[in-house]
Amino acid sequence: MQAWKLGPTLVTGNVVVMKVAEQTPLTSFYVANFMKEAGFPPGVINIVPGFGPTAGAAIASHEDVDKVAFTGSTEVGHFIQVAAGSNNLKRVTLELGRKRPNIIMMDADMDWAVEQATLPCSSTKKEEIFGPVMQILKFKTIEEVVGRVNNSKYGLAVAAFTKDLDKVNYLSQALQAGTLCVNCYGVVGAQSPLAATRCQSVTEN
Known part of the structure; x- marks a missing residue:
C-alpha cells in the first residue's frame, strides 16, 4: 500500500507527507530508510506517525497540501472530505470500504x-x-x-x-x-x- 501511494506521487515530481496507520508504523519507517539510502533528498518523503484525529486531520486541513489520497474506512473518509473542502478545496482520492464479494x-x-x-x-x-x-x-x-x-x-x-x-x-x-x-x-x-x-x-x- 505504501509503494502504491509513493510511486505515482514521486514520479510525477511531487513530495509526500504520509500519515501511516498507527498500528503499523515501523514497516513504513523501514521503507523510508531504504529510500534515504537510495538518495532521495531530505523533505521529499516525509513519514508522519500519529493518530487520525491529530496527525491525519492536520494533513487533510492544511492549506499547503494540494492532494489527499486515503485508503481506509468510510467513516474517516467523510471527515477527510469535509476537512479538504473547508480549506483550500484540495483534490481528494478516497478508497473506502472493503466489501469484496x-x-x-x-x-x-x-x-x-x-x-x-x-x-x-x-x-x-x-x-x-x-x-x-x-x-x-x-x-x-x-x-x-x-x-x-x-x-x-x-x-x-x-x-x-x-x-x-x-x-x-x-x-x-x-x-x-x-x-x-x-x-x-x-x-x-x-x-x-x-x-x-x-x-x-x-x-x-
Missing part, C-alpha cells in the same frame, strides 16, 4: 477459485469488518447474486469465477463495483484506473 459459478475451476478467492477475503454481508471473517452464501441464479452484491453501500471490488464469457459480460454490466476481477483476485496493474475489468481463462460457449 467473490462470485463462484458452478462451471468455475473450483480448486483455482478457492486458492484465489477465499484466502485473501475478509468480508461479511453488509458490515465492514477488518479481520479474518468470511460469510458464504449460496445462490441459484445470476440475477440473485447480482442483487445481493449490489445491496450494499460498499462497491470497491468484486471477483467472479466462471468459464462462461456470457456470464462475465452480464456481470460486468450488472454489478455496481469499481473493479471486477475475473478468475483472479486483486490483479490490477498500477497503471490501470480503479474501474477495470481483468479476464483470464474465459471461453465462449
